[in-house]
Amino acid sequence: MLTIPLTAFITLVIILLIANLSSGEKKIEHKIERLYASDDPQFLRSMGLLLGPPVIGGNRFEMLLNGDRIFPSMLEGIRSARETITFETFIYWSGEIGEQIAHALADKAREGVAVHVLLDWVGSSKMDKRYLDELRNAGAEVIQYHKPHWTGLGRMNDRTHRKLLVIDGQIGFTGGVGIAPEWTGHAQDEKHWRDTHFRVAGPVVGHMQAVFMDNWVKATGNVLHGAGYFPHVEPQGDGLAHMFSSSPSGGSDDMQLMYLMAITAATHSIHLASAYFVPDKLTINAIVEAAKRGVKVQIITPGKRIDTHTVREASRACRGDLLKAGVEIFEYQPTMFHCKLLVVDEYLVSVGSTNFDSRSFKLNDEANLNIYDRDFAKQQTATFADDIMKSQRITLEAWKHRPLTEKLLEKCVSLLDRQL
16 A cells, blocks of 8 residues: 555656646647648738747848858857857757857857857756856856756756857857767768758847747846847848747747648648658648648658667658658668758748657747748758758658568657657
8 A cells, every 4th residue: 555655756756747748738739721822922921920020021041051161150150249149059068069169158258248058958968067167157147948956847848959049139040050079070971960050140130039038038037138139130131031939838839830831831842851750640641731732742851870769760650641642751871860941832941940740849949940032942952952862762662661670669669759
């Protein structure tokens, strides 16, 4: 017979598990009706009004391909700062690039630049504590998001997966990159990952700053504002864009809503690159319907070189209906494929931290930049085509005849879909 203290302990554990495994909000359960195409002005209007900040013009975007281009640009941005730096990321591990960024941020803090760093506690668990000490001793404000505390035990599964760097409120960086040796180089071997990041200039950087402030206020209670953080920004180009976010504490379905709206509006093509591709039934159905109405759908995911094999097994388990509908699925071969990209009709480009899985859609704090620019979209699809050249296509026949052991393993792993 259980004692009262043991019963109370078991009850507490169950309550904490439920709290951590649930987003706390009612999820999207019904398909989105196709009322307009991506080239209809209503598409842009709906995306802007439903997902957060309205779409804003005057922006310029630069694609940074792999670490050899990503990190020099980020370091140049940090060293150019005059007033403020805000930086939020999930992965920050030890290694040369982590040390370089820590030194650069500390140098700016010593110069009097206001430096604010928000690191996910889980994602930065492999970070050398010397970096934290250096930053804090230099005067930077460093917070580890959802560090274990008895008051937040029900939020331990809520991680910030956002990747944002904003310089003086005028230059922004976002995409898929983490701060670790795996992201350095140019994807030249299996120890150096394939990823893309983006440098942004223009008024939409204010949206990026606002997304950073969302979690900064949650973590610190301190509101950073004023011209140092939100300056007037002159147009830097003619690109249309907006940055929006999602979080289990509010708007947890926004990312999935964006993907569903974009897929439903697609008329000609969908190019999707996802490091972790484990869609739920609702999203699979939306992709299948798009393929059935003639949309060419191509998806790139990691192959055998992946950091989380459980995700790959779950991903393969859900491919049947997609392959039957004619969706082209490719597995990247040379190294881990960590890109996160959606291009619809060579018009909408969505980039940021979001993976195509339930963890990103329901549990993580995520942020995506949506760009509406045909020239930029064509640049992305050209890079996508280059990645396909290094990938292996998965056919329906091959999927059907994969080994029985793989099928059984996939079936077991798919039970964890909501946590992947």
